[in-house]
Amino acid sequence: GNSVTQMEGPVTLSEEAFLTINCTYTATGYPSLFWYVQYPGEGLQLLLKATKADDKGSNKGFEATYRKETTSFHLEKGSVQVSDSAVYFCALSKAGGSQGNLIFGKGTKLSVKP
């Protein structure tokens, strides 16, 4: 079945450090891939997405590339800020993607220290 695996947290970094959060997936067909972010006390927000192989999603300095050959969608940011502290969820939509049900990873908590 479809599933998402992302690295265990928590991840603690100093400000301006490089961030990588690994995400791999198992899916039939051609899913769309997403990263969501959940700031403390708030709901999930879509951070970026990619809908086909080799697509790169980017937003707010974060990037992730849809790698079909390695079934991965790793999240990266070159220089994190304290305000990036949040929980990050990798997700895929079932084949088709249209209003597709999302399958989430377990989330990775990121703490950025000044």
Added chain:
Amino acid sequence: GAVVSQHPSRVICKSGTSVKIECRSLDFQATTMFWYRQFPKKSLMLMATSNEGSKATYEQGVEKDKFLINHASLTLSTLTVTSAHPEDSSFYICSAAPGEGRYEQYFGPGTRLTVT
């Protein structure tokens, strides 16, 4: 734009009582709404999918008679936890999808339910 609200944000109830949680899309019409449950240090688990005016589709293992979902309008869905027990204590999150080819889901801030 694309704001989804939930009410209440926190609720404490006694075992055996029922609790209703509202999910509203404030600035768009949602043809589909989703209800998730989030356990501590675990991912979101999809409970059910509801389309306006029709019965909700429940995921395997979710009791439809216990978790009643009503999607009476394009901007409102409700989840009622009936005869709540302590094991129902959790964080419940809804999301709404505009439809019309737009597949993003917009999430509410969640409701923390504690059953004593």
